Amino acid sequence: MGMALSRDRLISHLLTTRLAGDVATSREWNLRNYARFARRDPDVLFGLDPLGAWTEAELLALMARRCGVSPDRYHRQGQDTIDPELTADALERLAEVLGETAAAKGGVLLGTGHPSRLLRMYDAFGRALRAAGCAMRTPARGARFTMHTPEGPRRRGLDYRRHVGVLVVYEGPASNNQNEARRSTGEPTHTHSPQPVRIALAALAESGETPPDLVIGDHGWICGAGRLGVPAAGFADSNDPAVFVAEEEGQVAVSVPIDDGLRPDCYRLPTAYVLQLAGLSQ
Incomplete structure (x- = not known):
């Protein structure tokens, strides 16, 4: 791969691209989603069935500790943050998980609810x-x-x-005819739903296959898998409290705090950093 990537270079890249640091996700959006999670709104639970009660105050404290948002409960609007040091720490934990999975030659399922942004990263993994x-x-x-x-x-x-097989949800046709459906499949779509991973894992079970040793993804892909007891790791924005709650409660192995809505090329260096640490650089 050439010269080794240092943690300092990673941190600099995270701040320059705003993958971390002063991110685009607003404080209002973060707090709104923490409140929705506290109310058990299914759209922000991502398939998780939280073990704890998780009040808004508890969620804010958790997100400050695991993601790096401002812990100030009186900070209600404007800019919010992701701590790049926490992002780097989590990327390093992810590298450890990938390295262990590679050493064991485990089965891996890849899926994303952010196909327009994160697909290249999962494809590289x-x-x-x-x-x-x-x-x-x-x-x-x-x-x-x-x-x-x-x-x-x-x-x-x-x-x-893509050849490697990153599962993605596509806009579906109205027809139930399989041939017609395949011809008219629409564009990849953004989703937080746990339905896709549940369907994928159920298909494995119905065919008599074992579950994957690791699910890598985001949103409902990892929360849905973790809820079903399948090892999972992946990425989450500061307005995605479910993924961090899942890690806190032991249902997800690694949640990487990062802005998940930027240009695909922004994720190239963090991807290379993880693969380098995992001993998987090609």
């Missing part, structure tokens, strides 16, 4: 793990289902188009 001897699991390819969204029920499809 998948290629490196496959090169190390891991089996990439791609269950339920071509599955069609009705997804419950904030806008109401929507037809969706579960599939992948």
Whole structure:
């Protein structure tokens, strides 16, 4: 890969790109989602069934500690932050998990609710793990289902188009005809839903296969997997309290605090850093 990436260079990149530091996610948005989580709003639970009560005050304290948002309960609007040191710490924990999975040649399932932003990163992880001897699991390819969204029920499809097999939700057709459905599958879509990973894991079970040794993803992909007892690790923004609660409660192995809505090239250096530490650089 060339010259080794240092932690200092990673921190500098996180701050320059605003993957961490002064991030674009507003304080109002963060606090609104913490309040919704405290009310057990399904749209922000990501499939998690929290073990604790999690009041708004407890969530703010947790997010300050695990993500680096301001702990000041009187700070109600404007800028909020992600601590780049916490991001670096979590990326290093993720590298450890990937290294252990690669050493064991484990089965890996990759899925993302942020296909327009994070797909290249997951694709790089998948290629490196496959090169190390891991089996990439791609269950339920071509599955069609009705997804419950904030806008109401929507037809969706579960599939992948990249060779390594990062599962993504696509805008689905109205038709139930499989041939017609495959021809008319729409664009990848953003989702927080745990339905996709539940469908994927159920397909593995129905075919008599074992669950993956690791699910890598975000949003409902890792919270949904963790809730079902499948080891999971991935990424979350400062307005995604469910992922950090899941890690705090031991349902998710690693949650990396990072702005998950930036240009795909912004994630190239953090990806390389993780693969370098995991001994998986190609």
